[in-house]
Amino acid sequence: MSPLPADTLDRAQQAIRTRESWSAFAERPDREPGADEALATARVTYESTLGSEFVLDQPTERMRVGDEMSPYTGRPLGIAYPVCDVDGLFAAARAAREVWREVPWQRRVQICVRIIDALHERLFEIAHANMHTTGQSLSMSCVGAGTNALDRGLEALGYAAAALERVPTQAAWRKQFGRTEVHLDKRWRAEPRGIGVVITCASFPTWNAYPALLADLATGNPVIVKPHPTSVLTMALAVRTCQEVLAAEGLPPTVVQLAADTAGDLVTTQLVEHPDCAIVDFTGSPAFGAWVESHAHPAIAFTETAGINAVVLHSVADLPSVASAIATSLCLFTAQMCTSVQNVYLPRDGVTTPDGLVSADDVETALVDAVRAVVDHPTRAAALMGAVQSRETPARVRAAAEQAGAVGRVLLAPSTYLHPEWPDAWTCTPAVVSVDPSARALYADECFGPVAFVVRCTDSDDALDQALADVAARGTIASHVYSTDDEWLEAGVQRFWRAGASVTCNLTGPMPLNFAAAYSDFHVTGLSPAGNACLTDEAYIAGRFRVVQERRPARDPGQP
Numbered sequence: 001m002s003p004l005p006a007d008t009l010d011r012a013q014q015a016i017r018t019r020e021s022w023s024a025f026a027e028r029p030d031r032e033p034g035a036d037e038a039l040a041t042a043r044v045t046y047e048s049t050l051g052s053e054f055v056l057d058q059p060t061e062r063m064r065v066g067d068e069m070s071p072y073t074g075r076p077l078g079i080a081y082p083v084c085d086v087d088g089l090f091a092a093a094r095a096a097r098e099v100w101r102e103v104p105w106q107r108r109v110q111i112c113v114r115i116i117d118a119l120h121e122r123l124f125e126i127a128h129a130n131m132h133t134t135g136q137s138l139s140m141s142c143v144g145a146g147t148n149a150l151d152r153g154l155e156a157l158g159y160a161a162a163a164l165e166r167v168p169t170q171a172a173w174r175k176q177f178g179r180t181e182v183h184l185d186k187r188w189r190a191e192p193r194g195i196g197v198v199i200t201c202a203s204f205p206t207w208n209a210y211p212a213l214l215a216d217l218a219t220g221n222p223v224i225v226k227p228h229p230t231s232v233l234t235m236a237l238a239v240r241t242c243q244e245v246l247a248a249e250g251l252p253p254t255v256v257q258l259a260a261d262t263a264g265d266l267v268t269t270q271l272v273e274h275p276d277c278a279i280v281d282f283t284g285s286p287a288f289g290a291w292v293e294s295h296a297h298p299a300i301a302f303t304e305t306a307g308i309n310a311v312v313l314h315s316v317a318d319l320p321s322v323a324s325a326i327a328t329s330l331c332l333f334t335a336q337m338c339t340s341v342q343n344v345y346l347p348r349d350g351v352t353t354p355d356g357l358v359s360a361d362d363v364e365t366a367l368v369d370a371v372r373a374v375v376d377h378p379t380r381a382a383a384l385m386g387a388v389q390s391r392e393t394p395a396r397v398r399a400a401a402e403q404a405g406a407v408g409r410v411l412l413a414p415s416t417y418l419h420p421e422w423p424d425a426w427t428c429t430p431a432v433v434s435v436d437p438s439a440r441a442l443y444a445d446e447c448f449g450p451v452a453f454v455v456r457c458t459d460s461d462d463a464l465d466q467a468l469a470d471v472a473a474r475g476t477i478a479s480h481v482y483s484t485d486d487e488w489l490e491a492g493v494q495r496f497w498r499a500g501a502s503v504t505c506n507l508t509g510p511m512p513l514n515f516a517a518a519y520s521d522f523h524v525t526g527l528s529p530a531g532n533a534c535l536t537d538e539a540y541i542a543g544r545f546r547v548v549q550e551r552r553p554a555r556d557p558g559q560p
Helices: 008-018 035-049 086-100 105-121 123-134 138-165 205-218 233-248 268-273 286-295 319-335 360-375 378-385 392-407 437-443 460-474 486-498 538-542
Strands: 061-065 081-084 170-177 180-192 195-199 223-226 256-258 277-283 300-304 310-313 343-347 351-353 356-358 409-412 431-435 451-457 479-482 503-505 545-553
Touching (some): 008 105, 081 086, 105 123, 105 233, 123 205, 195 268, 268 277, 277 286, 286 300, 343 360, 356 360, 360 451, 392 409, 392 437, 431 437, 437 460, 451 460
Parallel strands (some): 277 300, 343 451
Antiparallel strands (some): 180 545, 351 356, 409 431
């Protein structure tokens, strides 16, 4: 792949200012000329890592571990990763920090651009690794976990460079005190906060990891990357890439390290509570995210967890298009995304359309039909749904459907589909259930996986009230409202904003509801239980460094 142009960072900062649509990379790298050959070569490279020992430049290892299984083959990857003592990782990071913090921030930023370039160069290799550890389709691994994630990383780098540039370096200061004018020389420096720990999730590691990693590095902080034990390879390749770039620059590779572990011997809490941990970036479950936020002190924590992604139906211009948009979100990567819809709040009398009132039963039927249009066609299902990252997901979805069926109706039972290329793939098709608000205990928390709860409410106002109550209690990352009444819609938007939530209105068509645009969309607000940070804004950067200063009496201009 071609190296990034020299003005890439400038162009990214321009897009941040204008919030325009822009990417530093090809929109569909897997469809570019020569992509088929490059993907085939990358697949061979990926397969050559299976059953091997993964090599990194790290402190002395005490053992090797590897818990990964491919959701497509159902077989272990057999890759053994180095396990290092936690104190050893921090000791190496402390030593690396003394070198890294002295690198001028302008050079650090340029090294980060080179890291992005190197990750892009290995895009297809990382995509195969991502596919066989997360369950994403190869296309999603190239785009969502590949170029889109790199754009998010570049976006964070753009914010970091702008923040560092605003820190002055020196000034001559004068002020009158009585009859005397005091002259001082002042200097300032952006001082890195310390060692960062980046904790990634199992199903979509790069999307949050790249921004956190690059934000830390640009601001002068070494990083320890802690991947999920069942989804290590993608981040191990990213760490290796960082180490190679750093070594080529004559810098300690241990500026970036990997903390591998197993599900039976996790080290996450040791990392977060270590006295040398200064920054924590966490993506994962709300329960552990809350633990991180309360235990990271004195470290600063940036979290993205999960919430109730709601859809409120008031009135629609085109019911089949709305049903298709909701169904696509429910099917995309088998609803293993933080932006996947879950709860659909529906007036019990139905919704108004240009052709009149459509009953709630018919709205539910339209949604089920839209889901079946995906899952009943294995080729389409494979491209859109991929596989489930964990074999626990289908059981969770079945249990949710059974519980909902006891108090409501199962409109569509979960099942599996046969992947046309990977017959042993772990798959799970969506469950769609109909309940009323009395069943809130079933849907008031995230049910990770493809489950849609259609909640029948008294009317559209009650549907909005019910959705906002759940959003306020559990947070949301991506909620949606459909209405042809501009006044009602604006009132709903204002209420979502007051709840600290972003909302999308009346979106149908080719862009998935799940999509969040780098340089334009602020992903998560940081104002709700779904996470305390936003990808990406100035607050995501500012806490990663502090400004220190020196002041002294000005030297007499006549003195040497």
